[in-house]
Amino acid sequence: MKASDLIDVDAGTLSRESFASEEIFQKEIERVFAPAWSFVGHTSQLSRSGDFFLSRVGPEQVIVTRDQQGAIHILLNSCRHRGMPVCRYDKGNAADFICSYHGWAYGLDGALTGVPKFKERYQGRLEREKWGLIQARVCVFYGSIWATFDDALPSFEDYLGADMQFYLRSLLQGPDGEDDGYEVIGGIVKWQVPCNWKFGAENFAGDHYHGYSHISVERLSVGLSGTKSRHNFAGAKTPSQAMFVADPKRGHTIRASVYKTLPGYDPQAASEEVNDYYRACHEKRQKRLGDQSRLLIRGGVIFPNTHFNSAGRTMIGIWLPLSASRTEVWRWLFVPRNAPVAVKDTLREYYLRYAGPAGMVEQDDMENWTAAQMGTQGLVSRKYPFNYQLAMGLERHATADEWLGNEVSITEDVTEHNQRAFYAHWARLIAGGS
Amino acid sequence: MTTIDHSKALDAIVLKDEVERFFNVEAQLLDERRFDEWLDLLHEDVRYWMPIARNVRFDQPEHEYTRAHGEANWFDEGKDILRKRVQQIQGGDHWAEEPRSRTTHLVANVNVEQSDGPDIGVKSRFVVCAYRLEHDVDLFIGKRFDVLRRENGKLKVWRRTIYLDQSVLLSRNLTTFF
Numbered sequence: 015m016k017a018s019d020l021i022d023v024d025a026g027t028l029s030r031e032s033f034a035s036e037e038i039f040q041k042e043i044e045r046v047f048a049p050a051w052s053f054v055g056h057t058s059q060l061s062r063s064g065d066f067f068l069s070r071v072g073p074e075q076v077i078v079t080r081d082q083q084g085a086i087h088i089l090l091n092s093c094r095h096r097g098m099p100v101c102r103y104d105k106g107n108a109a110d111f112i113c114s115y116h117g118w119a120y121g122l123d124g125a126l127t128g129v130p131k132f133k134e135r136y137q138g139r140l141e142r143e144k145w146g147l148i149q150a151r152v153c154v155f156y157g158s159i160w161a162t163f164d165d166a167l168p169s170f171e172d173y174l175g176a177d178m179q180f181y182l183r184s185l186l187q188g189p190d191g192e193d194d195g196y197e198v199i200g201g202i203v204k205w206q207v208p209c210n211w212k213f214g215a216e217n218f219a220g221d222h223y224h225g226y227s228h229i230s231v232e233r234l235s236v237g238l239s240g241t242k243s244r245h246n247f248a249g250a251k252t253p254s255q256a257m258f259v260a261d262p263k264r265g266h267t268i269r270a271s272v273y274k275t276l277p278g279y280d281p282q283a284a285s286e287e288v289n290d291y292y293r294a295c296h297e298k299r300q301k302r303l304g305d306q307s308r309l310l311i312r313g314g315v316i317f318p319n320t321h322f323n324s325a326g327r328t329m330i331g332i333w334l335p336l337s338a339s340r341t342e343v344w345r346w347l348f349v350p351r352n353a354p355v356a357v358k359d360t361l362r363e364y365y366l367r368y369a370g371p372a373g374m375v376e377q378d379d380m381e382n383w384t385a386a387q388m389g390t391q392g393l394v395s396r397k398y399p400f401n402y403q404l405a406m407g408l409e410r411h412a413t414a415d416e417w418l419g420n421e422v423s424i425t426e427d428v429t430e431h432n433q434r435a436f437y438a439h440w441a442r443l444i445a446g447g448s
Numbered sequence: 449m450t451t452i453d454h455s456k457a458l459d460a461i462v463l464k465d466e467v468e469r470f471f472n473v474e475a476q477l478l479d480e481r482r483f484d485e486w487l488d489l490l491h492e493d494v495r496y497w498m499p500i501a502r503n504v505r506f507d508q509p510e511h512e513y514t515r516a517h518g519e520a521n522w523f524d525e526g527k528d529i530l531r532k533r534v535q536q537i538q539g540g541d542h543w544a545e546e547p548r549s550r551t552t553h554l555v556a557n558v559n560v561e562q563s564d565g566p567d568i569g570v571k572s573r574f575v576v577c578a579y580r581l582e583h584d585v586d587l588f589i590g591k592r593f594d595v596l597r598r599e600n601g602k603l604k605v606w607r608r609t610i611y612l613d614q615s616v617l618l619s620r621n622l623t624t625f626f
Contacts, residue, residue: 104502104615105511201500201520205617230541234532342616347520359517367529372498372522372622374536377544380620 015041017441026406026430027399028437033210034390038444039338045443046318047072051162051173053320053330054078054088056346057154058197059105064122067105067202070334070344071150071161072319077101077111078159081122088161089124090148100147104202111147120147156186157194158330177419178266178316181259185311185324188350189292191299196328196348199362203345205371210390211319211333211341212440213383218313218321219267220258220432223404227378236367236374238283238326238360244368244375246326247310252277254310258425258432259418260409265317265439267432271325272418273308276300282326283360291357295350306417314432317439327361329369339387345370402437405429460560467570467596468558470603475553478625483534486625490527491597491604498522498610498626513611522612522622530625537623544623549580551624555592566598567606574610578624586619588612592626 020029020038032038054069060080068091069078075091077100091099093113100111100120110127112119119128124147129140150161153170160170171179188195207214217224225232231244242248252273259268279296281289300307311324319333331345347365349358368375389395409425418424425431442448470489477486490496499513499521516524536542554575561569571593578586595607610626 103504106505106508199518199520201502201514203500203520204615205620207620227543230536230539230543233539233541234535236532240528362518362520363525363529366521366524367532370522371617371620374533374542377621377623378542381544384620 015445017438017445017447020444021437021441022399023434023438026401026403026434028402028441029399030390030396032437032441033212033387034338034396036338039335041444042335043073045446046440047335049162049164049167049443049448050318051153051160051167051170051316053158053316053332054161055159056196056198056330056348057086057157057159057194058351060086062107064107064109065105066101066108066122068101068103070332071163073335074163075099076150076161077147079122085123086152086154086159087123088150088152088159089120090150090163092148093118094126094145094147124149156183157196158182158186173264174266174316175261175264175421177259177422178261178264178268180417180419181268181270181311181314182316184306184309185314185322185328187299188352189295189299189326190350190352191295191302191307192352195350195352197351199347199349199358201347203347203370204342206336206340206342207380207383208340209380209383209387210338211335213386214333214341214343214379215315215319215321216433216436217379217383218323219315219436220260220269220429222256222258222269222428223430224379224382227382228375230378231375234374236364238288238364239281240284246282246364247271249280249282250277251280255426256428257418258429259314259422260424260432260435261422262435262438263421265436266315267317267436268314269312269432271310271312272415273310276305276308285356285360287354287356288360291353305415309418315436317436323369327365327368329365343370402430402433405431406434463563463568464558464560466603467560467568468555470596471555471558471572474605475555478553479551481537481548483537483625487527487531487534489603489605490530491599491606492527494527494530494605494608495524496526496530496608496610497524498612498622499524501612501615503615522617523610533625542623544621547581549578549623551576551578553626568596568598568603570594570596574626576624576626578619586621586624588614588619588622588624588626 020032052071055078059067063082066079069076077089077091079087093100095118098113098115100113110119117130121127126142126145150163153160235241236244238246254271254273257270279293283289313323315321322330328348334342349361409423409431411423497516504511537545555572557573559571576588590612593609596603597606
């Protein structure tokens, strides 16, 4: 299969087979998900030695642990003897994991520590050091934890590239600009959507064209102010420029706004206490970051399936591919680590009414993606490609501010530039390229 | 020899009947999509809470559901947000409910646990079926714990806790009320 069978880069079109074909789906698992770094969680979920939680790396279930020395491990949750998950609790604190089938026991670092009848029936000859749990490579990046099982993949930093390192670091800075400024609130939100995972990915990658999907929440105002829009920055008075950033070599994408001048603080929330917190953070961030504090990241995708939302609602999630037409979504919700309880609670309530299957905003996304999936099922409909021509040809490779990136291409204002970059990279991988 | 306090027993039966009739009216209003009238049955200070279930050890029931305040939940909100949800459905522009879904709410196993001043604690079970479009079926089954408060002689929902039995939500959306 050639990339050009799926995508016509010059025309800005993509075959509907990309969303429907189980053959392409299998290729995705091998060629897109296996050679990728994936978000698995956050260090705030592992505050003590022995803490663990279950997560996923593509289709693989993993246990994320902190061992007695404080090191983080990401272990394939599959007993080396018969494949059983050795941990079936979503989270907890443990000294070891014992398989419920034959009783093989593993330490927090994955080492095989116990084998029933080791002396009597294995004659003490089983090479336990070779039969530990399979380990993923681990990278902790400003508090976020990433994993891959691909030994040939470059380091996470190289996988991101210098520009995306800047954006991801920025995303993980608290409202006051401090690095690693967030913590996860308890409970990972998990649900399933009957659509291909890429509908979610391309939406988060940079679809600001889909305002029509959300007219009901714009009408009702579900943001922190309660009076304006679904976004918290809707009250900002300083003019800004929307910006869509894509790394064409690696497939990562960012959507952001850049204020034309250093913005003043415009109240976002209904409550004085919350505004006081954000006002103080705003000043600290400008002091800390200077000119770069004009950047407001709104979201993006670390290729292929790690997605995030930002701009006053920090959530990181993963699209987990179940089949060409079914996806499981996991979503972590973040609040500023040092914020007063009132701020954390205000944000939490905002996230709950915004995101996920009970979120007034994202419900309409899920409905639309499910409906779009239906448009990939018929033989007739599959003959006609999807259109990604919005603002084609308007991207540029130099930015007014060098700190916004050197290897990326950028389009200002509403565009499908990020989707085009995402799919061009995806099609290259499906065709066997890199 | 024990004697039944007939007067107390009769009070309990009358109260249970009142509570069951209240729940039946609620279910009917929701299924008939008379959402404004349903909102009227909620106390102004209602807390509507549906935690997220986790898979935990036999001896850690306290971790089985996420906590209200401070943790992620499916719902954890008051009447202001519930009112917005109703207004969203009533606008014709909430695509997850366009065209309208067909729901059936069943409430069963109603047990009045305590009756304390104006407040009545009730445990029950629910089955909610939501069908939409041609092929979509959502089935929500679980337990409910309500505190009903009597105000000017009328019952209102003051606390509603909804324990859904699913951990990963197998439906794409929760656009119905419980």
